[in-house]
Amino acid sequence: MSRTLSRRRLGGLLSHAYVWFCLLMFVLPFIALLNYSFTGPQGNYALENFKYVFGSFGSNLVWSFKISGLTLVLNLLVSLPAAYALVRYPFPGKRFLFSGLTLPLYVPGAVLGIALVLTYNFTYRLTTSMWGLVLAMTVGTFPLMLTPLVVALKDLPIVFEEAAQCLGATRWQAYWRVVFPLIGPGISAGLLLSFIIVFNEYLVTLFVHPTFITTAPLRVFGLVRTAGLLPTTAALAVTMQLISFVAVIAFFRIFGTRYLKGTYLI
Amino acid sequence: MARVRLLSVTKHFGQALAVDDFSLDVAEGELVTLLGPSGCGKTTTLRMIAGLVEPGAGRIYFDDQEVTYLPPHARNIGFVFQTPALFPHLSVAHNIAFGLSVKGGKKEAMQRRVDEMLALIELSGYGERLPAQLSGGQQQRVALARVLATDPRVLLFDEPLSALDRNLRDTLKYSILDLQRKTRKTAIYVTHDQSEAFAISDRIVVMNAGHIEQIGTQTDIYLRPATPFVAEFIGANNSLAGEVIRVDGQGDEAFVVVSAGRLSLRCKGHPYGQFKAGDPVLAYVRPENIAVLGDSLGGGYDNVVEGVIDRMIFEGATAQLRVDVGGLEFRADVSGGQRLTLIERQGRVRLGFNDVTLIPAPDR
Numbered sequence: 103m104s105r106t107l108s109r110r111r112l113g114g115l116l117s118h119a120y121v122w123f124c125l126l127m128f129v130l131p132f133i134a135l136l137n138y139s140f141t142g143p144q145g146n147y148a149l150e151n152f153k154y155v156f157g158s159f160g161s162n163l164v165w166s167f168k169i170s171g172l173t174l175v176l177n178l179l180v181s182l183p184a185a186y187a188l189v190r191y192p193f194p195g196k197r198f199l200f201s202g203l204t205l206p207l208y209v210p211g212a213v214l215g216i217a218l219v220l221t222y223n224f225t226y227r228l229t230t231s232m233w234g235l236v237l238a239m240t241v242g243t244f245p246l247m248l249t250p251l252v253v254a255l256k257d258l259p260i261v262f263e264e265a266a267q268c269l270g271a272t273r274w275q276a277y278w279r280v281v282f283p284l285i286g287p288g289i290s291a292g293l294l295l296s297f298i299i300v301f302n303e304y305l306v307t308l309f310v311h312p313t314f315i316t317t318a319p320l321r322v323f324g325l326v327r328t329a330g331l332l333p334t335t336a337a338l339a340v341t342m343q344l345i346s347f348v349a350v351i352a353f354f355r356i357f358g359t360r361y362l363k364g365t366y367l368i
Numbered sequence: 369m370a371r372v373r374l375l376s377v378t379k380h381f382g383q384a385l386a387v388d389d390f391s392l393d394v395a396e397g398e399l400v401t402l403l404g405p406s407g408c409g410k411t412t413t414l415r416m417i418a419g420l421v422e423p424g425a426g427r428i429y430f431d432d433q434e435v436t437y438l439p440p441h442a443r444n445i446g447f448v449f450q451t452p453a454l455f456p457h458l459s460v461a462h463n464i465a466f467g468l469s470v471k472g473g474k475k476e477a478m479q480r481r482v483d484e485m486l487a488l489i490e491l492s493g494y495g496e497r498l499p500a501q502l503s504g505g506q507q508q509r510v511a512l513a514r515v516l517a518t519d520p521r522v523l524l525f526d527e528p529l530s531a532l533d534r535n536l537r538d539t540l541k542y543s544i545l546d547l548q549r550k551t552r553k554t555a556i557y558v559t560h561d562q563s564e565a566f567a568i569s570d571r572i573v574v575m576n577a578g579h580i581e582q583i584g585t586q587t588d589i590y591l592r593p594a595t596p597f598v599a600e601f602i603g604a605n606n607s608l609a610g611e612v613i614r615v616d617g618q619g620d621e622a623f624v625v626v627s628a629g630r631l632s633l634r635c636k637g638h639p640y641g642q643f644k645a646g647d648p649v650l651a652y653v654r655p656e657n658i659a660v661l662g663d664s665l666g667g668g669y670d671n672v673v674e675g676v677i678d679r680m681i682f683e684g685a686t687a688q689l690r691v692d693v694g695g696l697e698f699r700a701d702v703s704g705g706q707r708l709t710l711i712e713r714q715g716r717v718r719l720g721f722n723d724v725t726l727i728p729a730p731d732r
Contacts, residue, residue: 261453264420267440268447269467270518275441279470283457
């Protein structure tokens with residue numbers, strides 16, 4: 103009896119140790135980065151690097167936010183009708199089309215970048231405008247937005263739309279008042295996934311960014327390449343990481359409690 | 369409140385014929401039930417009246433307005449679905465106000481209407497709750513209030529009670545009937561449940577394989593089924609295939625003599641005047657119209673047959689007696705004290721019955 107108990111306790115201890123070990127392996131690089139980002143010029147601890155982030159690197163962060171925001175809006179505007187059509191209307195080759203639409207997920211960033219540069223060469227203004235970059239980001243993250251929307255719509259019984267229409271709502275009213283709120287979890291999941299990718303994207307941006315735009319990831323790589331790894335660059339990287347963290351936590355705070363409980367499946 | 373007319377409405381889904389040449393005239397304030405087995409086209413018919421499905425051919429009128437191709441939101445109807453389909457993100461009050469709010473209703477007016485509706489379904493004080501916090505029966509009542517709030521011209525019900533348990537079904541079907549009577553709305557009600565249809569309908573439309581078999585009151589379709597399908601679908605029936613031998617007598621006193629297997633049946637009643645010798649017919653005898661006779665003579669019965677008791681199925685209030693009469697199985701329903709005495713009984717028994725329904729056999 104006591105033998106089995108101690109063996110069980112040992113197993114418990116080992117599995118705990120394993121989990122902590124894994125966690126440490128994941129977190130360690132980030133802790134090193136965090137530590138480095140607080141290193142002052144004389145090797146002391148200082149917050150000055152972060153002042154630098156919001157001063158000199160501020161414009162880079164603004165560009166990142168701007169590109170991300172525009173991409174999310176554009177992506178949502180394209181994906182919502184696409185997902186609705188895919189789920190609600192029967193047409194031949196639907197499955198094939200959906201697989202095709204999710205293709206950008208499996209295309210390496212460099213390939214996508216080269217392909218877009220080649221394409222943009224025919225439309226010379228896109229290469230030198232912000233919209234070219236936004237468009238590239240939208241293409242890259244379209245499947246990430248589309249898939250959660252398709253899943254959410256598939257889970258939503260059509261009877262809610264029909265009930266709304268029978269109560270006097272036009273198709274648009276039924277859509278905005280009933281369908282849109284009820285696929286909220288899918289929308290927010292798509293927004294979150296796309297944001298994380300776009301905000302941190304380096305490779306595709308490198309290919310298609312116009313010269314006047316330098317996003318935060320681009321700046322980090324650029325600085326590391328030209329000046330080596332400075333504490334100020336580390337501070338910018340930490341800031342980017344924190345923004346992504348905050349986005350994820352906010353997502354689960356807001357939608358994890360209110361929406362994700364599947365209230366409409368009654 | 370409106371009169372609803374369907375003229376030769378037809379609908380195909382791909383190659384399959386869902387509704388075939390369906391014509392019906394529902395009077396103002398009437399409650400008509402579409403009754404039939406699953407897949408008979410009753411729900412498709414209802415959805416065409418609602419505008420959720422477009423007919424392939426035919427016309428639909430509300431009063432004198434043609435609505436055949438009008439979208440649902442322009443028809444001013446109230447549709448109650450199988451599931452309550454309350455909008456889960458809206459409170460009960462907002463659900464009830466939905467129909468008014470999409471038409472741009474005023475806030476105070478909507479609040480008043482919501483309170484009125486909550487009182488009507490006896491759920492006053494539940495307005496702030498979310499649908500998930502209500503029971504299934506309460507949800508379906510809210511769904512009813514939600515459609516009544518818009519003061520629709522026509523109420524449409526698509527098996528609204530099928531998802532509920534039995535006791536709830538019984539109480540709720542009478543609430544639906546009461547509300548329909550109180551509001552004097554024209555209503556079309558789809559169900560596959562005969563007892564539900566019999567309990568609430570003014571008229572019943574029996575449907576099968578996309579077409580109408582019979583339209584009539586409860587007594588019409590039960591006592592005077594027009595087709596073999598109706599005779600067999602509504603209630604239980606003993607069905608005997610036979611042929612008319614001859615017609616005895618004249619007028620109300622006429623007897624049609626039918627041979628079925630080794631039996632010879634005498635069937636009374638003037639509706640059968642149209643039969644003549646040699647006609648193939650189907651004869652139907654309701655189990656509850658068959659008396660199990662004692663050893664005394666079967667005086668007073670037009671037909672007396674003798675058979676061997678096959679088995680006895682005790683069902684509580686009634687019991688089914690299965691009797692083998694010369695190779696034909698007869699079912700007789702007995703009630704009262706007789707069902708207890710018959711439990712022990714075996715061997716031969718004599719059955720007496722008068723009412724036989726004759727229907728011309730369909731062409732093969």
